[in-house]
Amino acid sequence: MTVFERIQKLAKKKDKSLQSVAEDLDFSKNLFYRWKESEPKARDLEKVADYFDVSVDYLLGRTEFPRYIIDDAEREKSIEEALDSVMSYDGKEITDNDRDILKGIIEGYLKTK
Numbered sequence: 001m002t003v004f005e006r007i008q009k010l011a012k013k014k015d016k017s018l019q020s021v022a023e024d025l026d027f028s029k030n031l032f033y034r035w036k037e038s039e040p041k042a043r044d045l046e047k048v049a050d051y052f053d054v055s056v057d058y059l060l061g062r063t064e065f066p067r068y069i070i071d072d073a074e075r076e077k078s079i080e081e082a083l084d085s086v087m088s089y090d091g092k093e094i095t096d097n098d099r100d101i102l103k104g105i106i107e108g109y110l111k112t113k
Helices: 003-013 018-024 042-052 056-060 072-084 096-112
Strands: none
Touching (some): 003 018, 003 042, 003 056, 042 056, 072 096
């Protein structure tokens, strides 16, 4: 599926025409049709991805999943790896208690995102 076809499909799900989506994004009315023959600019793809709440990778056909979804086990592993890389701050070693607090802050932030 092409970028154009994916955008067309997303617009249809929102019950919108491609022209109205283009206007909502302050693009020219026919921009998406031009993408049938040319490569879109990265910043324009980002705007479209944000508009439809999908990833740019989805628009480009790099994934069939509209959003990057990470399961709890992967999230936990990512947080642990990030905290393992924090060995010290301001010349002082990070304690286990500090790591637990930082982990809680990161988890809370990710849950509200």
